[in-house]
Amino acid sequence: MSKKAKTAITPTREENFPDWYQEVIKAADMAENSPVRGCMIIKPYGYALWENMQSVFDGMIKALGVQNAYFPLLIPLSFISREAEHVEGFAKECAVVTHHRLEAGKDGGLVPAAPLEEPLVIRPTSETIIGDAMSRWVQSYRDLPMKLNQWCNVMRWEMRPRMFLRTSEFLWQEGHNAFETEEGAREDTHKMLDAYADFAENYLALPVIKGEKTDDERFPGADMTLTIEAMMQDGKALQAGTSHYLGQNFSKSCGIKFQGREGGEEFAYTTSWGISTRLVGAMIMAHGDDDGMIMPPKVAPHHVVIIPILKDDQDSAAVLDYAEKLAARLKEQGIRAHLDASDERTPNKMWGAIKKGVPLRVEIGGREVEEGTLTHVRRDIGRDSKASCSVDEFVNGAQGILDQIQADMFARAQKSLESRIHDVSNVGDVESFYKDGGVGFVKGSADILSDAAFEKVAKEHSLTARCLPFEDKGNKVIIGKSY
């Protein structure tokens, strides 16, 4: 393989992973910081990715019997205070609405006016307001299970924001299910986690470890939090989705009770589960390289970018016509083809497509038109995958190449994850692994967490227990640095 003199992204991942991350977002034109501290603007290319993610996952949850609905953005203070642990967990990050009007102040500028009787917080999550609705909607065991979801914006004030990973406002889906029995609710908590793992692995090409959070890391108000943990290329963990078993905590504080099969009044068992725009950050850090983003085909805004190479006026029309026909044929096959007919210079178009991570790039020049062929390159492999073939062959084979890219991306990430989980026997092993510059997770007996020495080591190396993996039946723990 020839060595590249220069990469499209500066710094490289090795030089400075956090800065590389920000630069990839910029180079791929996915998002930018807004003038409102902590809030981001999701630009069209980043939003198109989110729309595809939404569309896939929305289909998955509807197939599981979940119904979408919409609940108010603003939550009364008295609601959020109902569940003690819950309010404790969120109070420090709540944006508070105190007035419902602006008026001219003394210096002529605008000032808040018309104070609210009770302040309202912008939802950091909606357990309490949805729980309140469920207390009206659930009357009998016949109304259960009730499975509700909303796609919406939430706000958790963030002092150290990072685009997609930690923003004061973010987009997500929050599911809220209610059940007749503890068993039903616990089973569902696992079922929704399985849906997240399926989504992450089979659509985002993001291998994950499924497990339970330790007591310290549980959702405020939950009895059990399940998580999928992914590993970024710098070896840090990213919590990619969580599913919470809430027991009767919220049903009791919100009054979700129903007439049971025996006629008596019972409290429901509830769950909640969410994934967010954070997953976009996870994909960038798991798949991107020193030339920019690499989009997993199943959710990529464009599957194929077609770049016409226009050299003089004479063959431009023919090349464009050829490219347009190709785009149309690909679209007929359900392939998201994007013809870059802008008047950018060809190298800029090529580098643009590379930085944006379009899975397949097609180049068409005068020679290709004459021969009835095209040249194609895989984004994940680069120039070594460059090949020519006839248009027919490409149209028939493109989906196969995209599927192969998807599979290869997952396999690479999976290999990377597996090779960077290191077995440890005790706290001393944990300490020496990270002290020696070890990259990745360590895995050892769950007893490590109760060793008196662990807290100090964890603090020194910014480690947290990521989860107790299901595959080890709760006997082991995965520890790592994290986002």
Add this chain to the structure above:
Amino acid sequence: MSKKAKTAITPTREENFPDWYQEVIKAADMAENSPVRGCMIIKPYGYALWENMQSVFDGMIKALGVQNAYFPLLIPLSFISREAEHVEGFAKECAVVTHHRLEAGKDGGLVPAAPLEEPLVIRPTSETIIGDAMSRWVQSYRDLPMKLNQWCNVMRWEMRPRMFLRTSEFLWQEGHNAFETEEGAREDTHKMLDAYADFAENYLALPVIKGEKTDDERFPGADMTLTIEAMMQDGKALQAGTSHYLGQNFSKSCGIKFQGREGGEEFAYTTSWGISTRLVGAMIMAHGDDDGMIMPPKVAPHHVVIIPILKDDQDSAAVLDYAEKLAARLKEQGIRAHLDASDERTPNKMWGAIKKGVPLRVEIGGREVEEGTLTHVRRDIGRDSKASCSVDEFVNGAQGILDQIQADMFARAQKSLESRIHDVSNVGDVESFYKDGGVGFVKGSADILSDAAFEKVAKEHSLTARCLPFEDKGNKVIIGKSY
């Protein structure tokens, strides 16, 4: 036609239209008021309607080259103040965020803490924050036109809320386009209005009058506001969508400038355009009857409801199996079939489907199973349309019946609209029409608006100029009561 002893909705439209409206929403289980004053909860059935509306319109605007994106919920005071008319128009309805934390107060309850340096308002609309982004994104005439849209929640504090029609928080799409020339922007303002009219008429079965708003009714900060005006069954107008030509007002206040073709710096011409969940209210008031909602098939959550009539245990399984197979065959045809297999009593299922306005109802009992037939009824016509046919015939014909329902609903609404626009020659005519209890709109010379006597008449009868219809080239005005 036999006379119904009782209607499903009390009061009827004639008895009390506003109360009938609220009762239909409740009976169709579409939404309810939330504990947060002025905010509503959109329940699954109402939200499914909104999702279908979104899906159709989103496809329309993408075909017009619009890209979706997402901008911050919160807008700095300094931004919203940039355009003088704009802030004047919205200041009285702005929810203001003043703190970003809660802490325990003296009495142990939570109080707002950590005041913001600059208060933030929850977006009532996003011209200023999107204009700010465009000022960075638009550099050259090559970047234009730029067409952006977001689907989001907005907030305009409402003192007299009514579900869907006027709620403090509502869902909408807001489009924001920028152009090189005035001509391009003006043309696009019309193009987006045409898209709204197409959507309203051909999908929501809602006939509209296209026209321009008078100066008094323009969007704060716009040079021209175009509108589609619909008529509700009580003869009142409902503004169903607006498209604004903003001239250079926002490009100057937000700094959207670009290098023009001649090399000089120029300000862009911008537009904005929006439709909201208000349209759900419009459909209820245009199509509903005294038995509840009637859904236009093209956006109906369910096209067909299948009601199995179960009489004894023996044939239940056979009936259910037959119904399931029918549902599966209909779904294969792209028809949204809903099998009501709940254990509600049959009459409750039937009335439930009627109140929800499912366009087609199918009933299947033991006899139908034996004969290989089914019974079907159109919601918009009722028992007079009751008919039996073979399953095959129905599966093949269902889409045709749905199309006929869609066409009939539009034709009925169109006839109702046309028959209730009354020509007037002067202010005296306007006054006597409404004084005599006239229902509907009046239409006359636009000069009526400048008649000194008009203001008093308008005030007395709560009239506003709805628009200057395009079909009269701005020479005439439509006047009416409105929502």
